[in-house]
Amino acid sequence: MTMRHEQLTFPASKKNAKKVIKVVLVQLGSPKSPKVSDVRSYLKEFLGDPRVVDINPTLWKIILNLFVIPFRPKRSAALYSRIWEGNEFPLTRITREFTHKVNELTPEHIEVEHAFLLCEPRVADVYAKWEKELDERMDPAQKLIVIPMFPQYSESTIASGIDFLGKLLGTKVRIPNFEVITNFHRLxxxxxxxxxxxxxxxxxxxxxxxxxxxxxxxxxxxxxxxxxxxxxxxxxxxxxxxxxxxxxxxxxxxxxxxxxxxxxxxxxxxxxxxxxxxxxxxxxxxxxxxxxxxxxxxxxxxxxxxxxxxxxxxxxxxxxxxxxxxDQKWSEGFADYVETLCDKPNEVxxxxxxxxxxxxxxMPKVNMESEPLSDNAKKSLKIVFLTLFLDLVGFSIIFPLFPALAKYYLTVDADNFFLKAIFGSIDTLTNVGGAGEFSAIVLFGGALGALYSLLQFVAAPIWGTISDRIGRRPVLLISVFGLFVSYVLWAVAGNFTILILARFIGGIMGGNISTATAVVADVTTRKNRSKGMAIIGIAFALGFIIGPAMGGILSLFDLTKMYPALESIGINPFSMAAIVAGLLSLFNLVNLFNKFDETLPEEKRGKHETERSANPLKLFKPLPYEGVNLTNFGYFLFLLAFSGMEFTLTFLAAERLNYSSMDNAYMFIFIGFILAMVQGGYVRRKAHQVGERKMALQGLIAIIPGLVLIGLASSSWLVYAGLFFLAIGSSLVVPCLTSLVSMYSPSNHQGHVIGVFRSLGALARVFGPIIASLIYWRYNSAAPYFIGSVFLIIPIIMVAKLPKPSEAKADS
CATH class of the missing domain: 3.40.50.1400 (Rossmann fold)
Known part of the structure; x- marks a missing residue:
């Protein structure tokens, strides 16, 4: 190794040398400063690299932008501030000083520079400088050697740097003879x-x-x-x-x-x-x-x-x-290494x-306690996620529109048989006890919602059982097509009868949730099932965020005012929301047809006869699988109380706080955001570690203060405080109980068992709003919340008694 002792400036000391080899030492880099804004930019670029976080890109973008970037930079900035040297961070300073030493310790025909992947100077800057030298020097660099300063190779470091360099070179016409060193861990x-x-x-x-x-x-x-x-x-x-x-x-x-x-x-x-x-x-x-x-x-x-x-x-x-x-000796040794790479590569x-x-x-063997999802499982879950998300957007898009829907059809179709039947029943109920003066129109929303849930209750186990026999794919295709038809009918529902028909078809086809859940059970094992069920929970949460928001916004676009002639074919003020929901379902149908592969092999398809009957009490017939019955009934009682809160919440908000339809939409968006955050964070990360039974109990307990706070609410902040606890609780309960029921049931009966589970949930959503409304009107707006909080003690006891899931039962 040649070593020069004269004072040289870096890197100009070698600009007149012949046959230059340029060596670039690449480090990750640091934020520009410890300011939260600078750390946020740094983390967004760093964590946005698919090599660094190599999960599903779409899902990760949602998690990164909704749950990581809004919160993590503040904490990281506090940590970075503890190592801030006033002008820069140790990593950038040390890299620059080390590079300068190595440059001076190598022969004159070798230029050593540094670059960073995530801060200045970047690799692109060094490359631009080399291109400029091509035009200015008689003997520009003949070769470029890139040394990532990570001793051990890893996809998240070295491969990430190679990707970056490859993208950079892909934009250039002049590409040098270059080499990338992938490790020096045994140097x-x-x-x-x-x-x-x-x-x-x-x-x-x-x-x-x-x-x-x-x-x-x-x-x-x-x-x-x-x-x-x-x-x-x-x-x-x-x-x-x-x-x-x-x-x-x-x-x-x-x-x-x-x-x-x-x-x-x-x-x-x-x-x-x-x-x-x-x-x-x-x-x-x-x-x-x-x-x-x-x-x-x-x-x-x-x-x-x-x-x-x-x-x-x-x-x-x-x-x-x-x-x-x-360190001086390290700098000397690394300079020796660089010189050998350049001049005697065969001796490295x-x-x-x-x-x-x-x-x-x-060497200890690397084993995993909780096995990851397979590539096939990831593919299936991605499609199921999109299917449920689009279904839930279409389903919830109508929520903010219920009061306006009732006013519209009472005006244009007041003599409709079905409309008279609904409001006649409402008048009968609300006049009991003399408390029926407050907006029977709002109860109309509950009636339509109960109709949808009743039909979903009927259909869920049927679809689940059919999918056990013929496979998941045909059932999903048929049901999604049916949803598309229901939205087309809604779009042209110029009279209330067509709207009822649209909701009837939509409710029947909405039972496909049991089949989608069975798909998750097909492609996961007992150990990682909660991860798959969390995907369903995230789809529900995001659907309930986007759907009501879209409904509120699309209500501003009245096609009957924009194009009055369209009323002749049934176009109504709510058709825009129906059209958007229909387009989403059509896209969903095409995507399923092209990309979804069957997840239930023929040899696993059940041959049993369905025990489904028109009698809803049959649902309460015990199933021969340990743990299933307690889980099912616990879920039913939980939703009985929870769905009552959901449907009376808008009544309470309108009565006490004079909330509008858009205000109601904001509440659904808030609930959905908390659901997504908790299910995408805590449930996805900790469900298997904490245990699904324990986590479900945590959720049930969290709901109680939420109900109490809303019952006491006299201001918006109390309502939202209560919603916070309710959203957290439900985000824990639903995916964990769903995971548990799938773990307790054998694989060839997943569709049937989960269909019963979902059907009981739909039945609870039929009776919950009715019972809560009766309590609301008979007593006061706080009564259903206080009674519901006490009632939750029953499902808490039931879930606490659940046995530990048996892998043999889950995967037999």
């Missing part, structure tokens, strides 16, 4: 200098144990995507351990830090492991992080500050060993250590 300079720094620390301090901590990645990537990162970490660990002489090898530990999200990451987790060491009496623990070559948030704050805070209660001190940073292997073959016998 002698890296290993030897790491061991040297560790030994120096161990000599200066009385250390009980040494923890070598690597950045974690999801286990799924190692097991299913064959990411070599774990093996590279193990090799680095073994090579460093063999060269650490100041502590016994059995006191050197191999861990992983910085996990993110709900998946299982590589274990053991550094924080948990170090806490256990501290509990066992270890008072001085040194931690070194060889996944990083420059100190950053993960080393300075996560290890140096947060980990220290976790073990303080045990009287333990964390001794964070700095990364290699711009001589600068690397080999790991003895028998060492691999000690």
């Amino acid at each position: 002698q300079a890296f290993i030897d200098n790491s061991a040297r720094l560790i030994n120096e620390k161990l000599k200066s301090e009385q250390i009980d144990d040494l923890v070598i901590s690597f950045h974690g990645i999801p286990k799924r990537r190692v097991i299913y995507k064959k990411d070599p990162y774990y093996q590279h970490c193990f090799e680095t660990f073994e090579l460093i351990k063999d060269r650490v002489s100041e502590i016994d090898s059995h006191r050197i530990h191999f861990t992983f830090q910085s996990r993110f999200g709900s998946e299982e990451w590589l274990t053991p987790y550094t924080d948990d492991y170090v806490c256990e060491l501290a509990k066992s009496g270890k008072k001085n623990i040194a931690v070194y992080c060889p996944a990083f070559v420059a100190d950053c948030l993960e080393t300075v704050d996560e290890i140096g500050t947060e980990l220290q805070e976790e073990v303080e209660e045990f009287g333990t001190t964390i001794h964070a060993i700095p990364c290699l940073n711009d 292997a001589q600068l690397e250590y080999e790991v003895e073959e028998e060492k691999y016998m000690d």
Whole structure:
């Protein structure tokens, strides 16, 4: 290696050199500053990289933009502020200083520069500079070598950088001879200098144990995507351990830090492991992080500050060993490596250590407690998610329109037989006890909703049982087509009879939810079923966010005023909402036909006869599967109380707070947002870990204060406080009870059992509003909420008595 001692400026010192090779050291980068806005921009770009978070892109965009970006930057900014050096962060400063040293330590024909993926200077800036040099220099760079400064290869780091470089080069006409170094985890300079720094620390301090901590990645990537990162970490660990002489090898530990999200990451987790060491009496623990070559948030704050805070209660001190940073010997060794890469590439292997073959016998096997969803399951769930989301948007789009619908048809079709029957029944009910003066029109919405639920109740187990016999695909196609027809009829419902027919068909076809739920059960196992059911919950939540909002907005577009001639074919003031719902169903139908593959193999299709009858009491006949009956009846009683709240909520809001239809839409949007946030976050991440039964109990208990607060509400903030608890509670109860009933039932009867479960829910939605309305009118607006909160004690007791699901029953 040639070493020059004269003072040189960087990188102009080599501008006159011949046959230049340009070497670019690439780091991830840091936010521009610790301001929340800068951290938000940084995280949005970083977490938006599909290599970094490699789940379904559409689902992740929803989670990222609704649940991560609005909340995480503030917390991350507080952490970044703790390592802010006034003008920049340690990572960017150290990278620049290290690059300058390496540049001066290499021969004159090698130019070493640095770039970042997520901050300035970016790789594109360095490339633009090279292009400019092509035009200005007689001998521009003959070769470009890119070295990502991540010692161990991982898809989320190295592959991400390669993707970025590939996209950049794809836009260029002039492409240099270039090479990307994918790892240097066994580089002698890296290993030897790491061991040297560790030994120096161990000599200066009385250390009980040494923890070598690597950045974690999801286990799924190692097991299913064959990411070599774990093996590279193990090799680095073994090579460093063999060269650490100041502590016994059995006191050197191999861990992983910085996990993110709900998946299982590589274990053991550094924080948990170090806490256990501290509990066992270890008072001085040194931690070194060889996944990083420059100190950053993960080393300075996560290890140096947060980990220290976790073990303080045990009287333990964390001794964070700095990364290699711009250490002189490390800089010299890396410069040697760079020179060899440029001038003697065939000799690079001589600068690397080999790991003895028998060492691999000690490498812990990576296993997952909760297996991930298969590619087939992900594909099916994606389609089911879209199907249910579009169905629920179409279903809930009518919610804010109920009062206006009633006024319209009372005006244009007052003599309609069905309309007279509904309002005659309402008058009879509301005059009981003399409390019938408050807006019978609002009750009209409850009547239409009860009709839909009654038909769904009838249809759900039938569709489920049919799907058990002929498969899920044909049932979904038929039912979605039926929904499309129902919206077409609604669009031309110039009289109330056609509207009733549209709701009749829609209610019957809405029973397809049981089939969609059975699809989830088909493609998941007992251990990951709650993840699949959470997808259904998210679809419901988002549908209830978008649907009412669209209904409120589309109510502003009255086609009868824009095109009066259309009234002759039945177009009405609500046709725009119906047309949009119909188009969504049509898109759903085409998507199902083209992309959905059958999930129930012929050999698993049940041959049993349906026990369905016209008698709703038959639903309460016990099924021969342990746990199913308690779950079904607990769900029925829960929804009996909850649906009563749903349908009387608009009455209470109108009576006490003078809410309009749009105000009601805002309440549904709020509920849907909380549902999506909780189900997309807590339920999706923690259901299997906490346990579906326990989580369902948490939800039932959370609903009680929500009911009480709404019962007491005299202002909007009390209403929304109550809705907050109700939304949290229902977001826990519904997906967890759905998961439980599927776990208790055998696979070849999933459609039938879940159909009964859904049908009981629909039956509860028939009787719940009727009972709650009677209580409302007979007593007062608070009564159904107070009584409902006490009534919930019954399903709480029932769910508490549920047995632990048996895998054999679930998957037999």
